[in-house]
């Protein structure tokens with residue numbers, strides 16, 4: 001049984017309970033009073049990307065629409081602008097719930113395949129923890145030359161790379177992109193300690209979630 | 214001894230040769246004038262930024278920040294942590310708040326930190342550089358050092374999201390924060406009112422959803438132009454980069470003729486304090502700022 005099926009079986013009839021136990025800040029969902037302020041607060045040009053805006057997501061969680069919520073690209077539209085948080089009359093940490101839902105769907109392997117922000121988030125985090133600091137050059141190479149599943153895609157890379165060429169040249173000229181980063185670049189000294197610490201953190205987090213389930 | 218000392222958290226983008234290296238140059242010049250001593254937190258690590266959420270999960274994010282807290286507190290006891298990047302500041306502050314709120318999370322954090330040979334004993338304060346300027350100095354004090362006022366120059370203060378929400382600078386209004394405008398005016402420039410001051414530029418989604426983010430950026434730049442601004446000023450490295458470097462793409466797509474320089478508050482301050490274009494890192498602009506270069510000493 002996949003991780004997703006296991007969770008669905010465990011929480012049979014209550015997706016709300018599942019969200020409360022397993023999703024970061026999920027315990028807040030029940031406080032939503034469906035006023036809609038959050039949905040109007042997302043950056044305007046991103047509105048068409050939200051298949052279900054935040055208010056609707058909260059309603060769907062309560063209605064038990066597990067599959068529709070977890071496979072939706074909506075949460076991945078969140079730009080972390082925090083507009084909703086400062087406006088919500090019930091003080092829901094909406095930004096974090098969106099991130100939490102996206103992360104949960106990603107962990108269960110049911111988040112939409114090829115979703116670009118999902119791919120970028122993974123790329124970014126792995127780039128940052130590899131040496132403890134972000135390597136901007138490798139990050140952009142990864143971004144333009146890999147497809148959403150992380151496979152190298154040269155054709156796509158060249159197309160996007162060409163579109164970005166002027167931007168990269170501008171940064172190079174201004175000394176804000178360092179071609180030597182490819183050989184290592186900025187990094188932390190205690191990488192071993194960082195990796196051990198993160199491994200422990202992942203174990204502890206999984207343990208806590210398993211206790212609740 | 215310097216007047217004020219802080220544990221400095223530059224963040225990945227403000228390192229040498231990185232996308233905000235010009236920010237760092239100008240911050241160093243500005244701090245010299247104000248007699249601020251910034252000591253880099255030894256072996257600091259990336260905070261994971263807001264966008265790391267999808268892969269990271271909760272505890273790994275917090276322990277990355279907690280490692281910086283422990284390093285700061287051990288090596289630079291009693292000093293507040295100061296970040297120059299809005300995302301670093303926000304991420305670190307969020308982790309601090311969560312860890313302080315939950316004894317369970319604190320226990321888990323300490324257990325993970327042990328693996329790196331660290332512990333948090335006292336939780337340091339986390340501040341943004343703009344906060345330090347406004348709270349620890351104040352506009353009057355900041356104004357005393359002005360030698361080369363930015364007379365006649367018109368700026369759109371672009372506050373954006375993350376220095377403004379959810380924490381913000383104490384006493385400011387989320388919908389219309391004034392601190393950046395006041396810094397501009399204290400330096401002798403003119404802060405033009407415009408309606409996109411706190412609009413999100415799309416943040417990290419400029420990479421993954423470029424069309425949507427560029428549409429956001431277009432609204433911001435257009436409004437700055439419409440209200441007579443000659444330059445845009447920001448407190449955040451990602452806002453700076455996003456608003457500056459995609460203007461060419463936007464011009465191609467929308468047939469606009471954008472070419473507006475986007476600067477950091479610290480660059481304005483360096484010039485107003487009598488520094489050179491080089492001291493302010495003005496050679497690091499992708500869109501050069503000739504009007505500011507012209508008045509620089």
Ligand code: SF4
Nearest residue numbers: 032033035036038088
């Ligand atoms: S603003 Fe708050 S209460 Fe209103 S719909 Fe959104 S989450 Fe619910």
Ligand code: SF4
Nearest residue numbers: 042078079081082084
């Ligand atoms: S933080 Fe996310 S959910 Fe909240 S308003 Fe911004 S984009 Fe929308």
Ligand code: SF4
Nearest residue numbers: 224225226260300301
């Ligand atoms: S938020 Fe950006 S600059 Fe700050 S540490 Fe993280 S990656 Fe680096």
Ligand code: SF4
Nearest residue numbers: 373374375416451452
């Ligand atoms: S304006 Fe853009 S870059 Fe700046 S804080 Fe907001 S999302 Fe981040």
